[in-house]
Amino acid sequence: MPVPHIHKILDTQRDSLLREWASTQAEEGLIRKDLFTEAEAKAQIETLYDPLAKGVAASVDQDFLDPDDDVWEDLRAALAEVTRERTKRGVSTGDMATFVLALKYPLFERLRASVTDTNGTVLMEAIAQFTRLIDSVALYCTEICIAERDKIIQRQHDEMMELATPVVELWDRIVAVPLVGTLDSMRAQEVMESTLSAIVEKKADIVIIDITGVMTVDTQVAQHLIRTAAAVRLMGAEAIISGISPRIAQTMVQLGVDTGEIRTRGSLRMALADAFRQLDTDVVIRSVRGN
């Protein structure tokens, strides 16, 4: 019965264990005084320690500590909270796992001192049990870290998606879609959707799709642009693709991209001038300041 030994140590030697847990962390270089105050670090390990001790106490009648048991619910919640807090301030995933694992050494020392069976079976068993538990806790910790990071990546991805497909009203009945970065299938879809709904909302007759900020144009990107222009035409508006650099013009010709009837212009400025001409709009500069 190794569990009662662990329980007894966790229960009676709380203060000294907490102290040594912290000092082991310090030895491993995990304290990060730059990110946390001493009081915060202490509060964090206490937040973890108490549900851990509670879980062990609840398992005291059992032969071994089952990491999948429901008694660790509180510990998991505390772990999630502490991990989130630490990751948010920039603690790495590995450091977070070692932060938890640092409890092993002080506890093992105490087990060795208190369990005095002759052949050491109970001690071995207790160490194995506790290792298994703490390892699963550390693993859970790592999972939370990764999940948190995935969440951040997803959010940034969503934000990028939104930022990357603005539709700007340049003039009455003229909208521009400045594209920046790379144009994959998913973004191309977003661009098409926002462009087409802008035609309805802004009553646009001319849509200028500006690709000045697009890094590379391959056949797939060209295909997306052509399809968007075709959909714009079906809705009764006209698309002008602008911002075709000399390099991109060469690539497109070499790739054999056929833009067909779609109007293409070298710069947004030329496309806009073109749009003004088509809509019979004159822009007059009344006075020239500076120069």
Next chain:
Amino acid sequence: MSQSAGLYLVDEIMLVAIDEDINDSDIVDLQDRLAQRVHDTGARGIVIDVSALEIVDTFVGRIIAQLAGIGTLLDSPTYLVGMRPAVAMTLVELGMTLPTVRTARNLQHALERLRATQ
């Protein structure tokens, strides 16, 4: 015979309003009626309003292209107006960009362009 599409002759222009719940047989029937009416009246142009149309498939897409083809043969330039974004996207996804069909944003634009060409 169901009337899922209305034909109206206004100022020598044939207006075609397609209903949202038009089915395959209705649209074939529409093709018949439109050809007959344009032939009989000598309409100067055709405007097909698809703003009510929410769902398209390749069949409807092809018929629309054919309607425009009929108009052109009968010397009656055909404009497609009021297409919804979702419909435009679907047609493009289906590879039906209708290159031979003239388009306009709304009825007024189509009428302006028809008058300008005459």
